[in-house]
Amino acid sequence: MWRLMPGQRLRSRSWDGEQFVLYNNLSGDTHLLDAASVEVLDLLQRGAADAAALAAALQLDDGALPQLEALLADLHSLDLVEPAAC
Template sequence: MPALWRLTPGLTLRYRTWDNEAYVLYHNLTSDTHLMDAAAIEVLEALRSAPAPIEALAQALRLDASHLEPLSELLAELQEIALVECLPVPLPA
């Protein structure tokens, strides 16, 4: 079943960076802080504007098909810490 990825509703992206390598993100819904890399921040920023299927997200990030598996793994990690969620999209009848 196709799926859309989106930021967790109510999440406000607040983060700081040092040398554009290490990012500390504050999760306003849980009051946790997370150490992130640039790739994770790019994914979160891409999802800020609208939910997207992984293929569209990869295209927005200018990734080719060989990067879908690592992107999928990153999305799963972000989902584990409640920064994103996956919404199943029913197929048309």
């Protein structure tokens, strides 16, 4: 299970729909993310979810699960998401 960092309010902007500038209010950091990353963060704003549930919500096939898990690990390394207790 994954969730946004508690207390986090994410603000993003895009000019082309493919790359997004995202501001993290907790760290003060600004990140350049792709559309897939922002979609995952938008879903996690609704509540914690595991990779399989996120893949289903994004209508990804089973073969995309490893890439989604890698994306979640990348977002975790940026302190945007964290593992959530089940």
